[in-house]
Structures are given as structure tokens and as C-alpha cells.
Amino acid sequence: MHLDVLDLHSFYYRTPLGRVAQRAVRDQVQKLWPDAKGQTVAGFGFSVPLLRPYLEQARRVIALMPGPQGVMPWPVGMGNVSVLCDEGSWPLSTGMVDKLVMLHGLETSEHPSEVLAEAWRVLGPGGKALFIVPSRSGLWARRDGTPFGFGRPYSFNQLETQLKRHDFTPERTLAALFAPPLHQRFWLKTADFWETGGRRFAPWLVGGVLIVEASKQMYAPTRSGLKSVVTNPLRALEGIPQPLPAPASRTSGPSGPCGDGC
Template identity: 35%
Template sequence: MRPDVLKLYRFYASAIGRATCPIITAKLMRLTAPPTDGVTIGFGFTLPYLDLIARAEGRAGGRFLAFMPAQQGVCHWPAHLGSRTALVEEYHLPLADSSVDRIILVHALEHANRPVNLLREIWRVLAPGGQMIAVVPNRMRSWAAYEGTPFGHGRPYSKGQLSSLLEEQMLPVDGWDTALMMPPFIRPMASKLLRYGERPIGFLGKNLGGALIVSARKQVYGTLPKSARKAAIMPALTGS
């Protein structure tokens, strides 16, 4: 069941949410392409992440838009500017074809009843070579099994499942990471251990994190029929 916007907002206002967001954002930023003059779209519930990314990139909040699925609900953001959020239908984004350079998905893909349709829509609005970064629960770890956080809801993915899903939708993976190495704790004091345990546990294995973070790029070449691809390749090989 998809958490509504109020539950998500309360989680990130809690001690464990305040500890979780910087950990994931730091990993996410390592995979993020350098900022451009274009607008970055956050889809799902990305508000705390967009705040930190905008600050790290030295960009005004106006360079970011936060789209939230109709089933989830929407809230005002950012606090110091006019609202940059919109309630949208996840399979019909209000964007033109090939109009976006970067889309960040958090608490989104795992809740899609039709993930293929969502990724096709993401592919449609991304510019050629545009980047999609998704954060999803890792089905192999305890965060996906514990319903006390948003990562315990929706469909978790393994690395192999997510990679295959993206490849099939012409979004080949170009980078991976994981976050949340420590099991989820709710008590305020215990949540502080999340930050201190991230690096030492990460040395034991990159796939130990409770959240998978994947970067993928829009592939245009794969949309051509096989015969057309062969016709495009042969002149280059023959020099004609």
C-alpha cells in the first residue's frame, strides 16, 4: 500500500527520517550528472532530497520541480518560494517529449501498479541521453520487510530485477550504489547509528544497503528496427 503524503512528510521529519535522507542523498549525488541549465524533476516524494541537492549544487529551488502521484497526494514546497509541486497522473506526465535532462524517483517505482508504463513515460519525457536516478527498496535487506518506514511498502527489487526492467525499457544502467547499511531503528538514539555504520558496513559489501540507487540513461538507438540499425551501421563500416 502506498503511503500518503502526510505519512511520508512525517517520516522525514522524524529522527530516523532526518538520519536517512542525508545518507541516501550523498550516494545519490555521486551518481548524479553535473547540473545543467535545465529543470530537474523529482517524482514520488523527493522534497527532502531536492532540498539537499539544490543546496549542494548551489542552485535555486526554482530549478527543480516536484511531481507527486495523484494516489499519494501533494504538499507545498519549497517553503521560501512559490510552490514548485504538482499533482500528476504517473502514466501521463504533463511534459513534452524529450524535454527533461534529469529525473529523480524516490518512493515511486516500487508503488507503480504498472512499472513498465511508468518507465515508458519516463523514457518519453527524457531528452536523448537524459538521466533517470531511482531509489527503491532492496528486497534482499531488512528495510524492505519492516513496515515502520516508507521503504517497507510497495514492491522491493533486487539489483538483477531492476536492471532487467530498465534495460527492457531502453534505459540502460550506467551506475549503481546502495545506502542504509544498518537495519532500521525507530528510537531516536538508535537512529544516530545509521550514519556511523554506513561506511564500515559498506566495506563488507556494496549490496548490503536497504535501498538500491540506480542511474540509467535514455537510449534512443535501440528504438530503431534491427534492419534500420544494420543499414545505419554498414556505411560507417565500409567507409561509404
């Protein structure tokens, strides 16, 4: 079940804990993708907190928001780039996206296979996608006070298996949100300390979210071998005895077979 877009906006932009979460996840996205100059960057779900750094450098930025969640205009004070769409039918041409960010789009969907199929379709050959989901072993998935407490949490193996089933190639994995999901000032002020320590000592055990970078690889079709068969000489007559060449006949001289001596 998707969360309402207004609740997501309120959490990320109006609560101190939401701003801490936004910064922690966005820093990891920037670490993986520091540059998108001249590229088309798209997001699905509620990915706008992570897309803002690409507004100035990317050729095009598109924020896709699923119908059950709702849509809001974004970014503030600039031309709107957010679009309401169906989970299984995105209004993008096949292969037009270079980079795709998915946040609060997979774990809350009732049709995850359709979402992944569309993600694979819109990516160009060699395009990359970041799938950001709640961690099954983290603290954030165990509290309903944040958006990561809704939907299906994943382990790394579960997420990578699902991506491979839809022809994605997982390449890099990260975790984020090591600070406890608590609103008290002490935890908010020490969030950077928990993030640094968590990435160093327990990157996959206590992180609140998992981040998997996957790519779309296009392989050349396998040749049938017909060309090599046709170009080889036909061997249908192999094994049949060949007729021996007849001996050359002797040519008679001008005066008959004995010449002038008969």
C-alpha cells in the same frame, strides 16, 4: 499502493529516523550527480528530500507527485514547484528533462510499466535517471515502520531487467541505508558508522535501498541500403551476348577501285 503524502512528509521531516534516511540517500545522490547547473531536474513519487540541493543550481526543478499519493506545496518559503499528476501521463513535454529522480514512485505503483514509459518519454537524449527502490535483501523492506516497508522490493537484477525492458541503459549502481531501521538513540547516533562500513564491506547485501543510474540512449535508425542499390549501375542486361562490331568498309578512290593503273 502509494503511501499518503502527509505520512511521507511526517517520516522524512519530523522523525529522527526519517532524517537519517534522508541524509544517507541524499549523500549517494549527490555523489552520483554533484552538479546540475543549467539543467532541468525532475522528481517523481516523493523525491523532494533529494531535490533540494538542486534548487539553487538547476535551471528548473519539478516535483511530480502521483494522484494516489497526493500532493503538497514544496519548497517551503519559495515558489511552489510540486505538481499533482497521473502515473501514466506527466504534464511535461517530451525530452525536456535532463535528470530524473524517482523515490517511492516505482515500487508502490500499480502500473510500473506506464511509469517507466513516461520516465523514458520526458528524458532528453542522453538524459539520466536515478531509480531508488527498497532492497529485497535489506532490513528496511521487512519493517512497516518506514516507507520502504511498502510496495515491491527489488534485487539489482530485477530492477535492471525491468529498466532494460523499457529501453533504459543501466550505468551505475549503489546501495544505501545500512543502519538498522530502529528509532533507538544508539542506532541513530551510529548511523554514519553503519553507512560507511556497509558501503565498504557489503554494499549489495545489507543496504536498505538500491540506487540504479540509467540513461536514455537514442540510436540512429538503421539504413535500408536502398541508396547504395540505386546508385549502382543496373545489371539487368548482364549475361546477354553483345553484338560484335562490324568491320570498317574500304573507301574507293576517285577513279574506282583500281585507281589509275587499271
